[in-house]
Amino acid sequence: MNMNTVWAVMLLVCSQWAYSGDIPTQHNTDGQAVELEQQARRHLVFMDIFASYSGHGAELQWQQLPQEFTRQYPVLWVQPELNITREQVAEYQQLFPDMRPMVVDAQLQWMQHFNVWSSPYHVLLREGEVEFAGDYAALRQHLKLAPKVDPITADAMPTADTIEGFDYHYVQAGDTAPSAVVTTMTGEKIDLASWYQQNQGGRIVFLDSLCPMPHFPGCEQELQQLSQTLKHSSQGWLGVMNGFYVSQDIAEAFLQRFDLSLPVVFDQNNQLFGRFGVLSTPYVVEVDADGKLAQRQSLAASL
Template sequence: MSLIKLLLVPITIYLSMSAQASTQEYIFINIWDEYVQPTSLPAPSAPRVMLQPDINIDDASLEQFKAAYPSYGNIKIDKQNQLMLQFSVRQTPMRILVENGKVIQREQLSTATVASKEEKTNTPLKTLAGTPFSIETVNSQYRVLFFSDSLCPFQHIPACEMKIEMNNHLAAVSDYPVLTIIKPFYVDEQSAYAYQKRFNIKHDIVFDHHNEVFSTFDVRELPYWLVQDKQGKVVYRGNQPPSLD
């Protein structure tokens, strides 16, 4: 090999490495959304940095999220949303590919449906005490369902501790049965037992294994109350406890 060719080889390698180093991939996500509906992450196109918007977040919450989901181990807060503003990112999840400081590609990422960490089985609905639970059958004049999340007190569930306390009071004084329904996303039934102990729940709890109860009543907000009459018809729903009347 000639001297010129020998000199050209390291130069070519250096230029190739420089080109790669000048390209950066940014993934902008909101961890509170990730707890509810995870993002389908594509294979990296360049060295990847994951960023959390500097909104409703602190370092402790971010570390808790990273501990729960190690695949997001390098996520950091986009302090004062500097990169979001620089790259005109207005929603998450978003993928931005930057070359030499200029955006060459932007992609709105899709989300993946995750119902539960548990395997799909024909698990019948029942309370933690083992009593069968029916969505349609109400064995009293009324029944109160309190929809909650065992991840409370995370920030994506506003005022959850206060509302759990309100529901505990309601259950203690109500003439009708009150049941807590626990969301299954990212958790298993053991988390419902931990929730029961942590918040000193005295009434029945149902772990909604495959999101059946949440889906049937189209519950999209937490914490949330719903009241059924003896025919199973919904006569009240809202984010405040129902009146005892």
């Protein structure tokens, strides 16, 4: 079930929700209690952290709001506890360190209280009372701001500016591919610059051992196709495994489960993900014999 389906199901339930009773107290990801009724003003942004990985996160909307407003209404990011783990949230905040404070909405208590059925969704509170609730366009209208194209619906390319604090570089077709000496999970050392030449190019596939998960729709089928491709391909392939929140044992079990026979680097701290500018999986970067990036696309599109 993908996130659009999940939100559609939630919509059927939300018709029975309303602002009533005390606002439940929750704890943010830093362990601090959050009592909204004790705060003068607050801007709640209900979000989906996985949208940020594709460059279409709720933070893009917030960044377009006037600084005077963001000072008067301090933001509080709210991630529904829906098909997500605390480990995934912790990884997200390592990649997006400015996304604090954040509350993981336990048992969807705040979604129910504020009648939220989509994301991004904005709620303005004053002395614990709802001053406004709605989407981005409605928020701009409420603040008497000029209409503006929603940056989430715009076909924006992720840039380094959207991931402050993370060594992230979006390498485009025609750019020189990053070079480094890496060690595979079997202990083999590979100099990427030499590997490009020896293989007359090559394909680097970025993987995440959490597949299958709701935010990786269709990943099982893609990996099954990749397994068959690897068995019949004469082209050089190198795997890069997301190293956050999992151990190498889990990564090895993942490779065995999907019968993926290729050298794989366990990307500790996701350094290669950052150097190639990859934010989603499974994803393929193709490099030509001259060490230039030839193409980058989802695994499904490359097979």
